[in-house]
Amino acid sequence: MVCNAPRIRIPMALLLFCFSLNLIQLTTASSSGAAHHQAGTAKSKIKRSSCASRKKPNGPALTETYSGKGTRNPTAGGGGNCAFTKWPVPKGYGPLAIATNQWNSAKACGACIEVEGPGGKFMGIVNDQCPSCEPNGLDLDSNLWNQVSGNKPPGIIQIKW
Numbered sequence: 167m168v169c170n171a172p173r174i175r176i177p178m179a180l181l182l183f184c185f186s187l188n189l190i191q192l193t194t195a196s197s198s199g200a201a202h203h204q205a206g207t208a209k210s211k212i213k214r215s216s217c218a219s220r221k222k223p224n225g226p227a228l229t230e231t232y233s234g235k236g237t238r239n240p241t242a243g244g245g246g247n248c249a250f251t252k253w254p255v256p257k258g259y260g261p262l263a264i265a266t267n268q269w270n271s272a273k274a275c276g277a278c279i280e281v282e283g284p285g286g287k288f289m290g291i292v293n294d295q296c297p298s299c300e301p302n303g304l305d306l307d308s309n310l311w312n313q314v315s316g317n318k319p320p321g322i323i324q325i326k327w
Contacts, residue, residue, distance in 0.1 A: 231326055231327070232268075232302040232326065232327050233302060233324070233325070233326050234265065234299070234300060234301065234302030234303040234304065234324075234325060234327070235299070235300050235303045235322050235323070235324065235325065236281065236283055236303065236304050236305075236306055236311070236314060236315070236322070236323045236324070236325035237296075237299065237303065237304075237305050237306070237320075237321075237322055238305070238306055238307075238308060238311035238315075238320040238321070239262075239263060239296075239305040239306065239307060239308075240307075240308050240320075246261070246263060246293045246294025246295070247272065247275075247294050247295045248272065248275035248276065248292065248293045248294060250275075250276075250293050255291060255293075256291065258289060259278065259289045259290060259291040260288065260289070260290045260291070260306060260307050260309050260310025260313070261290065261291060261293040261294070261307045261310070262279065262281070262290040262291070262292060262293070262294070262304050262305060262306050262307065262310060263292070263293070263294035263295055263296035263299070263304065263305035264277075264279075264292050264294075264295060264296060264299075264304060265296050265299040265300065265301055265302055265303045265304070266295060266296070266297050266299070266301075267301040267302065268301075268302065269295045272295075274292045274295075275292055275293070276291065276292060276293075277291070277292045278290070278291050279291070279292065279304070279327050280327060281304060281306070281310070281314050281325055281326075281327045282314070282325060282326045282327065283314035283315055283316070283323050283324070283325045283326075284314075284315055284316045284318065284323060285312075285313055285314050285315050285316030285317065285318075286313070286314070286316075288310060288313045288314050290304070290306065290310050302327075303325075304325060304327060
């Protein structure tokens with residue numbers, strides 16, 4: 167069967183981001199009796215939902231609270247190990263790097279995290295791994311650092327997330 171639908175080009179980074187947040191689910195269907203190697207039809211379903219209600223696949227439960235050290239990374243936001251190079255960071259979410267013990271083979275990419283520090287609670291989104299961070303630590307971009315730290319000079323602060 168030939169599909170005559172118009173073709174749409176979607177950037178690979180956007181597809182990877184949507185898959186990492188489980189926004190796209192693929193289902194396949196094939197006619198009964200068809201050989202297993204024959205292609206069926208693939209449908210994608212895009213679901214809307216907020217990051218706050220997202221579960222991280224194979225990651226820690228959303229009810230978990232972690233304590234660690236927060237540091238400032240002035241170069242954060244350029245894509246990092248998650249390869250979000252042409253992806254605009256959602257408004258109100260600062261990019262951050264997550265410690266290796268929570269990285270989980272890049273499954274943390276795109277996770278929305280509420281970070282609490284001396285300046286209050288603010289939302290961040292994982293776009294990188296931080297191998298130099300202590301366990302449960304986060305490396306925050308400059309804007310997120312200023313919010314979470316309460317405009318402290320660059321250094322190390324105690325955080326919860």
